[in-house]
Amino acid sequence: MSDWLTITEGDAPLILAFPHVGTGLADVEAGFRSPWLARRDADWWVNDLYAFAADLGATLVATGISRSVIDVNRDPSGASLYPGQATTELCPTTTFDGEPLYADALPDEAEIARRRTLWFDPYHAALQWQIDRLRAAHPSVVLYDAHSIRSHVPRLFEGELPPFNIGTNGGTTCNLALAAAVEAICMASGESHVLDGRFRGGWTTRHYGHPENGVHAIQMELAIRGYMDEPEAPTEANWLPTFDPARAAHLTAILSQIIEAARAFALQEA
Template sequence: MTDWLEIRRGDGPLIISLPHTGTDIPAEIEATLPSAWIARKDADWWVDRLYAFARDMGATTVRTRLSRTAIDVNRDPAGVSLYPGQTTTGLCPVETFDGEPLYGPGQAPDETEIARRRAAYFAPYHTALTAEIARLRAIHPAIVVYDAHSIRSHVPRLFDGELPQFNIGTYDGASCAPALTAAVEAACDASPFSRVTNGRFRGGWITRHYGAPANGIHAIQMELACRGYMDEPADPASPDNWPPPFDDARAAPLRAALERILSACIAFAKDPA
C-alpha cells in the first residue's frame, strides 16, 4: 500500500470505489499549477465522509487521496473520451469543469509525464481494485462495485439546468443486471429526492471496465448532486464559498436513502438470480 491509497476491507459482497475524493497533489505537480484552489475545485467533496457508514455494512472501500488533477483514475487510460462529442475532462485534466486552465503556459503534462503518472498512480489504484474484486468474488455468488461520486448541482458547461439528486449510471444497462438497476432505482424513488438513470452521467471508466454481469461482477455509478449534504452557494463557486462544509443535519435524509441503496445492492448480490 502507498501513502495515498486507502483500502478498508470488509467481507460483504460490496465494494465502494472512491476515485475523486482526494485533494493531495504531489509537490512536483503542484509547482506547475497557478492556483491550488482551482486544482482542487472539482473534487468529490466529502463523499468519503458521507459513505463512511458503509464499512459497518461489511463493504470494502478503495480510495485514492490524490486529486483528480494529478490523475483521474476514472478515465480510460488510453485517453479515449467517455462521452464523445460532449465536454468532459481527461486522464490528466488540463482544465476544470468550468473550463478554467489548471496549468500555466507550457506546463501541461506531455505524453511522457502522463505515462509516468499512469504508472505511478493509475495502475496501483486499479491493481488494488482488481484484487478486491477477485477476493470478494471468490466468496460470493455475485458482487457489486459501486462507484461513488458527487458534483455541483449546476455546471452549465457540462449539463443544462439543475442536476437530479441521484444520477445512476449503468453504461446504458451493460455494466450490471437489470434487477440491480431496478433495486437501486426503487430505493432512490422511495426517497424524497429526484433521480435519473443513464442521463448525463452513464458511468465512468470504472463502471464500464469492471462491470461484467455474466461473471457475477455488477458495476454501478452513483453521481450525487452536492446539495444533498452541503449548502451549495447560489453564486458561482469561488475561493470564498467553495467548498462549503459538510452538513450532518442536511446530509441525514440523504444518508438514510444511501443506506437503503447500499442495502439493496447487498441484497441483490446475495441473491442475484
C-alpha cells in the same frame, strides 16, 4: 494501504470505490495555475457520506490524489467516455468550467505515463485485487462507484442536475434488477433522479461491470446540494465545503437503503 490510497476490507460482496475524493497534488502542485482550482472539482466528502458502509461489511477503496493530477475514472487510452460532449482528460488540463489548470506547460506523454504508473495503475490494481478476493468467496460482487458534483455546471450539462444520477452504461454493467432496486429507492425518496442520463458510468463502471462474470458495477453521481450547502457561484472564499452529518442525514438515510439493497442483491445472487 499507502499515503494516498486507503482500503478498508470487508467480507460482504460489495465494494465502494471513491476515485475523486482526493485533494493531494503530490509533486505537481507547482505546475498548477491555482492549487484551489486544482482541488475544486473533487467529490467533496463522499467517502465520509458513505462511511456507514463499512459497518455493512463493504470494502472501501479511496484515492487521496486529486483528479486534476490524474483522473482514475477515465479511459487510460485517452478515448472520451462521452464522445461529442464536454469532458476532462486522463490528466485534465481544464476545470469542469473550462478554466485552464496549468500556468505554462501542459503534461506531455511522458508525464502522463509517469502519473499513470504512480497512481492510476496502483489504484486499479487494488480494485481488481479486491474484486478477485471477494469473487473467490461469493458468486457475485457489486462494485458501487461513488461520486458527487456541483448541481450546476453549464459546460457539462444543462440546467440543474437531479439529486441522484445512476449510471449503468445503458444497462450493460449490471443486472437490470440491481439498477431497478436502486432506482426504486430513489423514486420512493421523493427526490428526482435519472438513470443513464448525462452520467452513464465512467471508466471504472464500464471496465469492471461484467454481470455475465459475476461483477455488477453501478455508478452514483450525487448533486452536491443533497448533503451540504452549495453556493450559487463557487469562489476561493466560499468553496471549501465542510461536512455536517446533521445536514447530510436526510441523504445518508436514502443512501443507506441503496447500499443495503446493493448488498442484498449480491447476496441473493449466491
